Amino acid sequence: MGRTEPKVLNMSGAKAMESDKLDRNPGSGTAEDGASTKDQPAHLNGCVPLSHQVAGHKFGVDKVGILQHPDGTVLKQVQPPPRGPREMQFYRTVFAEDCSDPCLLDLQNHLPKYYGTWSSPDSPTELYLKLEDVTSRFNRPCIMDVKLGQRSYDPFASQEKREQQIRKYPLMEEIGFLILGMRVYDARRATFDSYNQHYGRGLAKDTIRDGLARFFHNGLCLRKDAIRASISRLQQILHWFHSQNQLVFYASSLLFVYEGLPSSFLSRPPVTDAMMKTANLLLVGDGGKAIQEEAGLENKKEEFNNNTAVAVSWDGGLSTNHRTDPCGLRALLHISRAEEMAASVDRPPVLNDQNRPANGNSNEEEDEEGRSGTGGQGSAGDPEVEVRMIDFAHVFPSDSQDQGYIYGLKHLLTVLEQILCGAAQNS
Numbered sequence: 001m002g003r004t005e006p007k008v009l010n011m012s013g014a015k016a017m018e019s020d021k022l023d024r025n026p027g028s029g030t031a032e033d034g035a036s037t038k039d040q041p042a043h044l045n046g047c048v049p050l051s052h053q054v055a056g057h058k059f060g061v062d063k064v065g066i067l068q069h070p071d072g073t074v075l076k077q078v079q080p081p082p083r084g085p086r087e088m089q090f091y092r093t094v095f096a097e098d099c100s101d102p103c104l105l106d107l108q109n110h111l112p113k114y115y116g117t118w119s120s121p122d123s124p125t126e127l128y129l130k131l132e133d134v135t136s137r138f139n140r141p142c143i144m145d146v147k148l149g150q151r152s153y154d155p156f157a158s159q160e161k162r163e164q165q166i167r168k169y170p171l172m173e174e175i176g177f178l179i180l181g182m183r184v185y186d187a188r189r190a191t192f193d194s195y196n197q198h199y200g201r202g203l204a205k206d207t208i209r210d211g212l213a214r215f216f217h218n219g220l221c222l223r224k225d226a227i228r229a230s231i232s233r234l235q236q237i238l239h240w241f242h243s244q245n246q247l248v249f250y251a252s253s254l255l256f257v258y259e260g261l262p263s264s265f266l267s268r269p270p271v272t273d274a275m276m277k278t279a280n281l282l283l284v285g286d287g288g289k290a291i292q293e294e295a296g297l298e299n300k301k302e303e304f305n306n307n308t309a310v311a312v313s314w315d316g317g318l319s320t321n322h323r324t325d326p327c328g329l330r331a332l333l334h335i336s337r338a339e340e341m342a343a344s345v346d347r348p349p350v351l352n353d354q355n356r357p358a359n360g361n362s363n364e365e366e367d368e369e370g371r372s373g374t375g376g377q378g379s380a381g382d383p384e385v386e387v388r389m390i391d392f393a394h395v396f397p398s399d400s401q402d403q404g405y406i407y408g409l410k411h412l413l414t415v416l417e418q419i420l421c422g423a424a425q426n427s
């Protein structure tokens, strides 16, 4: 393809924001940003490297990187030209206050919210894009970054850049997507497993299905609920791509997030010290009814019993025998301790309505056998999944549909469907 000068995004119908520091920009670079912590360089002004970043340029490792602002937003350092300004222009165009283009308004739903730019008062020329943290509402976010499209270099890339990108994953054209990195919550051990870019590059046509499935496996069961919800989100994005012919995306990603903590835990009332004490007594001896009643466990018994299957399936080694563990308390305690340990180094569980399954029934869950009660999150369309488009350093105006991205999306959907089918056949 002959190379011409790249077109910049046309701002018609979507005036660029006049000011980078928007009023709706929470905690933008002001004196309120909070004092720098002892461990962080003063110029970061309380911001820290993004702890749950799964791919991309890393702060302190690469020349540019991603930070987390104390207000919870993500700060993506503007990359050197032309990439950084191009990405900034893209966000400004899509989120312009006077944007009236239905296509761009629709696109907003598939992106992290953009809050303008941020810079530290100490380094006002070093700009960051201030973005919504897509993972923020999750307790144990499982996160995967997937690069989409048949080509991960843009039409204006040098020969060297093309060759570098093709070398990294020669199957990009055929497969249409590449897992750049992920972290998956292991519910048995209450820890995260991380996978870097080499994991995705090692996946070929015949292994891509199992490779992708790993993101949805929590060590005990396949999270079919999360797969279904992801499919539903991807279909909406595909619908957007079919509806538009003004933008083309190269080397752009989809960020997948689902809740790793089973909803049974989220919807269960917090375990109090008194309950723990009583439960230990019950487990040590045969558990006098008097003790149980004294602690008000009689009322809770049914609830715990309802969750017994959930708790037991979390730890394959635990007994489902109601004679030795009448209330499923052993399992309950086991989970609570593991979770407590995880919570002490991670964020505490957020117990609010958003974290509850859409159907309001924490026991309506499926494992890989499709049985009820094992640590899933609910039905398809469940809000406990996010799929958002990120990384727009190579987005250009166009006058036709983005066939490369559409190809990758369709294939990704097919593979996810195959994972579901495979799970159904094995059951």
Ligand SMILES: Nc1ncnc2c1ncn2[C@@H]1O[C@H](COP(=O)(O)OP(=O)(O)OP(=O)(O)O)[C@@H](O)[C@H]1O
Residues within 6 Å of the ligand: 050, 052, 053, 054, 055, 056, 057, 058, 066, 074, 076, 112, 131, 132, 133, 134, 135, 143, 145, 180, 181, 253, 255, 390, 391, 392, 393
């Ligand atoms: N809005 C966001 N919310 C949560 N995490 C994010 C967000 N944006 C980026 N990340 C995290 O940062 C990583 C890298 O993001 P991004 O692709 O934008 O950076 P990049 O440096 O341009 O990447 P690359 O080197 O692939 O071009 C993502 O994989 C994700 O883990």
Ligand SMILES: O=P(O)(O)O[C@@H]1[C@H](O)[C@H](O)[C@@H](OP(=O)(O)O)[C@H](OP(=O)(O)O)[C@H]1O
Residues within 6 Å of the ligand: 056, 083, 152, 168, 180, 197, 251, 393
């Ligand atoms: O996956 P890896 O090994 O980290 O490789 C990077 C990845 O392909 C990025 O998408 C790319 O940035 P662009 O998409 O913006 O080109 C970057 O190019 P760079 O090295 O030129 O920054 C690569 O290094």
